Amino acid sequence: xxxxxxxxxxxxxxxxxxxxxxxxxxxxxxVGDAWSMLIMRDAHAGLTRFDEFRKSLGIAPTMLTARLAxxxxxxxxxxxxxxxxxxxxxxxxxxxxxxxxxxxFAIGAWGRKHRSGGNVTRFFDAETxxxxxxxxxxxxxxxxxxxxPIRIAAPE
Amino acid sequence: xxxxxxxxxxxxxxxxxxxxxxxxxxxxxxVGDAWSMLIMRDAHAGLTRFDEFRKSLGIAPTMLTARLAxxxxxxxxxxxxxxxxxxxxxxxxxxxxxxxxxxxFAIGAWGRKHRSGGNVTRFFDAETxxxxxxxxxxxxxxxxxxxxPIRIAAPE
DNA sequence: TGACTTACTACTAAAATCATAGTAACTGAT
DNA sequence: ATCAGTTACTATGATTTTAGTAGTAAGTCA
Numbered sequence: 088x089x090x091x092x093x094x095x096x097x098x099x100x101x102x103x104x105x106x107x108x109x110x111x112x113x114x115x116x117x118v119g120d121a122w123s124m125l126i127m128r129d130a131h132a133g134l135t136r137f138d139e140f141r142k143s144l145g146i147a148p149t150m151l152t153a154r155l156a157x158x159x160x161x162x163x164x165x166x167x168x169x170x171x172x173x174x175x176x177x178x179x180x181x182x183x184x185x186x187x188x189x190x191x192f193a194i195g196a197w198g199r200k201h202r203s204g205g206n207v208t209r210f211f212d213a214e215t216x217x218x219x220x221x222x223x224x225x226x227x228x229x230x231x232x233x234x235x236p237i238r239i240a241a242p243e
Numbered sequence: 244x245x246x247x248x249x250x251x252x253x254x255x256x257x258x259x260x261x262x263x264x265x266x267x268x269x270x271x272x273x274v275g276d277a278w279s280m281l282i283m284r285d286a287h288a289g290l291t292r293f294d295e296f297r298k299s300l301g302i303a304p305t306m307l308t309a310r311l312a313x314x315x316x317x318x319x320x321x322x323x324x325x326x327x328x329x330x331x332x333x334x335x336x337x338x339x340x341x342x343x344x345x346x347x348f349a350i351g352a353w354g355r356k357h358r359s360g361g362n363v364t365r366f367f368d369a370e371t372x373x374x375x376x377x378x379x380x381x382x383x384x385x386x387x388x389x390x391x392p393i394r395i396a397a398p399e
Numbered sequence: 400t401g402a403c404t405t406a407c408t409a410c411t412a413a414a415a416t417c418a419t420a421g422t423a424a425c426t427g428a429t
Numbered sequence: 430a431t432c433a434g435t436t437a438c439t440a441t442g443a444t445t446t447t448a449g450t451a452g453t454a455a456g457t458c459a
Contacts, residue, residue: 099301100448101277110354111284111347112277118350119277121257121268128267131393137437145255147417148438162357173425175436183357188389189379191267193349194274198266201318201339210393212381219381221388223345225368226376233344237287237366237375256417293406303448304407329456331405 117161118187122146122154124194127187130164135177163187192221273317274343278302278310280350283343286320291333319343348377 099107104116118124122144129143141151155178158164163184166176195210210219223232255263260272274280278300285299297307311334314320319340322332351366366375379388 099281104277105358109284110351110358112281113358114350114354115277115280119280121260121271121275124271124275125255125268128265138435141437143255147419149418149440150416152438170425170436173423173436175425183353185389186356187353188393190346190349190353192379192388193346194270195266197339197343197346198270200342202261202266202269212391213393214391217383219388219393220383221379222382223348223377223379226378227373232348232375232377233341235368235370237344237369294404297406303450305409305449306447308407326405326456329405329454331456 117157117163118190122150123158124191126151126154126158127163127184128191130178130180130184131188131191135179137176137178140178158184189221189223192219193223196221273313273319274346278306279314280347282307282310282314283319283340284347286334286336286340287344287347291335293332293334296334314340345377345379348375349379352377 099112101119104112104119107113118127125144126140129140134140134143137148137151137155140146140155141148144151146154155164155166159166159178162181164178165181165184167179169175169177192210211217212219224230225232255268257275260268260275263269274283281300282296285296290296290299293304293307293311296302296311297304300307302310311320311322315322315334318337320334321337323335325331325333348366367373368375380386381388
């Protein structure tokens, strides 16, 4: 299915992921862990506050603090003060954060095909009510990704 | 952008992710870490052998053993003997593994938009040579995902 | 015979994670 | 005025995971 192997990285470790030429590796620096992904999912579902995330996920507050700070630093979430007295902040999706939705859908679509069974959560268009069935295609040709061989090209 | 919040999970922790009703959470049980994602990327790039993965990723062999075993258990990779004497196995993508490519592309597409800068690895159609620019759309309407509000519905 | 390859396992140190508890700064009800 | 409740955290220590290096088993090749 895939043809060319290239040395598109050197000396990967979990600390220098963001310096890799590969965009997948570089993106995984931020969201390459399940908590960050689940926080992004919940943010898309409309959660904004610390305690909402904490209760939804059952995540330890230390973890949540660290993840929210990282996602904020990296520009996927924005910390916004919604009350001065008492000081209260909420975390809302930035444009980069909203653009992350296709990743969540791709994961969900894969899960629907290969991990469903029993009751599963589903996604709907909020206005029309029709279920969303996401496919990834090439913008130019419209061909679904995965049907044709690909080549990975190293930079320069 | 998103309207309905639902209690689509209870008592998440990193051990029971695969029992969650949410397909995203359930899928993250397998690939919710950067190493597994990078192994899947490399598998799509044509790597099959233990040492190929080890050298490409610089991953500790203990980690690699564990990840390959998990991905094999979960049906994304298949362990295949390619030599009896000496006994040698390789890891090849199953259909479920190949279906994972859109997730990698969605992550790459996000990275291209929000994390590029400097040289980056790019993806091409191996036959036509044209660059691939992946978009996630709804199969029915053809509308790009992320442009319309979504609703997340809990099971039953 | 000895160097080399492949696919690992063993071991230990370092780091991350988990759960629980506690704190700061308030609000709102009695 | 006091006291429970809320929100957004930080502190702490036990447990678990990960990283890195070294070593091993079963061969091949010269």
